Amino acid sequence: MPQNVVDSLVMDYIVQEMRPLATVEKPAFRRLLTGINPSVNVLCRKTLSVRLDENYDQMKANLKKRLSGAKYVCTTADIWSVSNKSYLGMTVHYINANESEDICRVSAALACRRFLGSHSYDHIAELISDIHLEYGLSIDKITATVTDNASNFGKAFREYMYCVEEQQNDNSNDDNIDVPSIGNVLTDEASDQSDIYLPHHETCFSHSLNLLATVDANAACELDAAYKRLYRAAMGKCTAIWNATHRSSKASDAVKAITDKSIISPAVTRWNSQFDSVKRILEVGTKINDICQAIETPKFKPTETECLEEYIIVMQPVAVALDKLQGQNDSFFGHVLPTLHTVKNKLTTMLQKHMKYSEPLLNALLQGMEKRFGMELSLSGAVADKIIAAVAHPFFKLRWLPDDKKDQCRQLFVEAVRKLDEQSTNAGDGVSASSKLRSTHTVDDDEFFDFKDTQAADVAVNEVEKECASYIGDQETDLTILSKYLRVKRVFVKFNTTLPSSAAVERLFSTAGQIEVPRRNCLSDPTFEKLLLLKANGIFMQ
DSSP states (O other), X not given: OOHHHHHHHXXXXXXXXXXXXXXXXXXXHHHHHHHHOTTOOOOOHHHHHHHHHHHHHHHHHHHHHHHHHOSOEEEEEEEEEETTEEEEEEEEEEEOOOTTSOOOEEEEEEEEEEOOSOOOHHHHHHHHHHHHHHTTOOTTTEEEEEEOSOHHHHHHHHHHBOOHHHHHHHTOOOSSOOOOOHHHHHHHHHHHTTOOXXXXXXXXXXXXXXXXXXXXXXXXXHHOHHHHHHHHXXXXXXXXXXXXXXXXXXXXXXXXXXXXXXOOOOOSSOHHHHHHHHHHHHHTGGGHHHHHHHTTOOOOOHHHHHHHHHHHHHHHHHHHHHHHHTOSSSOOGGGHHHHHHHHHHHHHHHHHTOOSSOHHHHHHHHHHHHHHHHHHHHTOGGXXXXXXXXXXXXXXXTTTSOGGGHHHHHHHHHHHHHHHHHHHHHHHTOOOHHHHTSOXXXXXXXXXXXXXXXXXXXXXXXXXXXHHHHHHHOXXXXXXXXXXXXXXXHHHHHHHSSOSOSHHHHHHHHHHHHHSOGGGTTOOHHHHHHHHHHHHTGGGGO
């Protein structure tokens, strides 16, 4: 095997298995390679560091090239703290969908940059803007940056978000035209270098649903004292089981001797894990009190078990919605409105059935949905982009809408298809900049008298409406049907590039936690970031 192939395999092993760079100097590792091939030369740590930098530069160049070819991208951002250090993580996502290709989402990690100082909104805005510029991501290319609901992220985008309307208004006053001096131009250019512009901001819908399932659901205890006593008694006994089996191997062995199902302990930061943990306790069935006796925790009363069963039934739509919106490859922005409306409809239907114990919980959840997703549920003009994204998704189209909203949303969708089709046509028929600079006396009559061809425009509008009607009437619901409707496909790509959740950057932090471990406390911040991005962006090394 050639030496360069061996070096490449060693580098791939170090990156993909997240091993320390010093691994190549371990006697056992060197014996492994030389035992397989005595003539091989094993990399030293210094050479490995050089190769790491080379691979990182190659990966970054490939990623920039791919991003430059994408028409729309979405980024996610979050802050992660570990070992008394803070990092700003960012990921990027785009839909790879040429006219001859199927829909495919491509994701990559942009950065896991050391964040020094306080997590202030201006510092966050500066770092996000720098990372966007580093990869050549312009404001008009980024459909949105998705973050959690933290106040510092919210303020960063409120203060620094680029607003096209404001820019147009600033340039619309033509009454007094000032001719700038050379000094002012140079001063403006110098100040522009320090300007921070952020794209449109979307908060994480998964995070909002998580708050619905925790904060708003707990508000049910304030609505009804009887429900409060019963719910807290039942959850307290569940907590006793989780603590006993988590802390004691003896208790865990006792559970295993009684039932085949293991007890799952919930994570603090994920409500889904609490839902799954309660569900697992109920799956044990009649053996649950035998378990309580074996591990010496309080037994459940029949009313407490029934309360937990109703809790699972009521919270099931929220749990399913969270799983759907947290996806990365199969979850699109068009999932947001149909998912939220489905959750509300299911909760409203349950409320009409008069649950025995959980009516306060249902009321609290419905109030929480109105508080957190009022605009989305009312289908106001403020969520037009989400409506278009949903209708452009073949699985949803108009099926999820109430009858009194279908015509309005259909017209909104058709208008979006028409507008994007005009932009694509104008971009394709555009005149080069050099030809526009010709002298006025060389312009022919057809170019000078720029009359609008209303007949051609009407034909184009009819073609758009015909395609939209055919698409909406198509019984197929798979994304592959978009290859038959190219105008709709362009709208789908534009409005569905944004992710409904920032879970992607949290997955990046999960990988980072396996690299930034206490035993590697001498790992420098740049090396840590290079190792993490090479691990996350392996597809861009090809």
